[in-house]
Amino acid sequence: MVNDDWLTVNRENWDDRVRVHAGSAFYDLPGFRGGASPLRSFERAELGEVAGKRLLHLQCHMGQDTLSWGRLGAEVTGLDFSVKAVEQARALAADVGLADRARFVVSDVYEAETALAGERFDIVYTGLGALVWLPDLTRWAEIVAGLLREGGVLYLVEFHPVTDMLGEDGRTVDHDYFAEEPQREDHDRSYTDGPALEKTVSVQFFHPLGEIVSALTGAGLTIEFLHEHPFTLFRRFPVLEEREPGIFGFPPGHPRVPLMFSVLARR
Numbered sequence: 345m346v347n348d349d350w351l352t353v354n355r356e357n358w359d360d361r362v363r364v365h366a367g368s369a370f371y372d373l374p375g376f377r378g379g380a381s382p383l384r385s386f387e388r389a390e391l392g393e394v395a396g397k398r399l400l401h402l403q404c405h406m407g408q409d410t411l412s413w414g415r416l417g418a419e420v421t422g423l424d425f426s427v428k429a430v431e432q433a434r435a436l437a438a439d440v441g442l443a444d445r446a447r448f449v450v451s452d453v454y455e456a457e458t459a460l461a462g463e464r465f466d467i468v469y470t471g472l473g474a475l476v477w478l479p480d481l482t483r484w485a486e487i488v489a490g491l492l493r494e495g496g497v498l499y500l501v502e503f504h505p506v507t508d509m510l511g512e513d514g515r516t517v518d519h520d521y522f523a524e525e526p527q528r529e530d531h532d533r534s535y536t537d538g539p540a541l542e543k544t545v546s547v548q549f550f551h552p553l554g555e556i557v558s559a560l561t562g563a564g565l566t567i568e569f570l571h572e573h574p575f576t577l578f579r580r581f582p583v584l585e586e587r588e589p590g591i592f593g594f595p596p597g598h599p600r601v602p603l604m605f606s607v608l609a610r611r
Contacts, residue, residue, distance in 0.1 A: 349547075350547040353545055353546060357541070357544070357546045358426040358429065359427065359543070360543040362406065362429050364534050364541065365536055366406065368537050368538045369536075370537055370538075371406065371408065373436065376436070376440070382412060386606070387606070390571070390608065391467070391497075391499045396417060396419075398418070398465045398466045399413050399468075400460075400467070401413070401420065401421070401423065401471070402468060402474065403424060403425075403470060403474040404448065406433050407436050409471050411437055411446055414442045414445060420445065421449060422448045423450075423451050423456055423459065424449075424451075425450065425452045426450075430449070453484060454487065457491065465492060465493065465496060467496060467497055467498075470488075470498070471502075473502075475549075475551055475556065476549060476551075478549060481551055481555055482562060485559035485560045488565070492565075493611070497609065497611070498560070498610075499608055500609070501606045504553070504603055505521065505553055505556075506603075509521050510581065510601075514580070514584065527549075528547055529545070530544050531544055556607075557607070568608045569607070570607050573602060573604040574602060575591050576591075576592050576593075577591065578592060
């Protein structure tokens with residue numbers, strides 16, 4: 345694994361993002377408190393019934409996805425390395441009446457087994473935009489396997505790594521799919537609306553699809569499906585069109601590449 349500077353830099357960046365995200369229309373916390381759910385219909389269909397199951401959400405940020413699974417009946421735990429994100433998630437759980445069956449833990453993913461004192465879960469969920477913040481997927485997959493009970497599943501939904509190859513117009517291949525070096529980014533804006541960031545630097549790590557799948561199988565998990573999706577959840581490239589509310593894809597007749605993928609892997 346690379347040295348721990350990435351962890352300090354990224355934690356500062358994400359602590360700062362909470363201030364911006366909590367007030368953004370993108371995250372729409374008032375709407376969430378009113379009953380809106382950020383979960384996509386395909387996620388609910390692919391994962392199936394969660395009522396009565398113990399679900400761990402790694403890299404949960406402010407907890408909206410975590411709590412949405414809780415609203416569907418799961419007993420949920422969210423884990424995130426940002427103290428400020430976890431504070432916001434705990435407050436949100438209280439606001440929506442889920443504090444009795446939702447808890448949030450401050451921890452880096454690589455320390456999750458220690459932070460959770462050896463607990464095992466029926467489901468480990470990891471949502472969009474998570475893996476790019478992790479340098480070592482072999483270790484990540486081993487930790488996921490260790491957090492699952494026998495027969496438990498990882499459900500991973502992510503942006504497809506092919507999208508990181510594309511240029512800003514979404515029509516050209518401008519970047520190396522197999523790039524191995526960490527990327528230092530410096531942006532004064534998050535991906536949401538809202539004010540500028542004060543902690544602008546982050547470090548990201550890009551992982552080909554084969555690396556992701558091989559890490560999971562190498563940790564002893566069995567892949568039950570790998571689905572590639574021709575849509576994403578925002579207009580990442582100008583060429584994309586909104587096909588239905590919150591779902592964006594290439595226009596009819598345009599050659600398509602996968603924009604997202606989802607994996608179910610069982611211990």
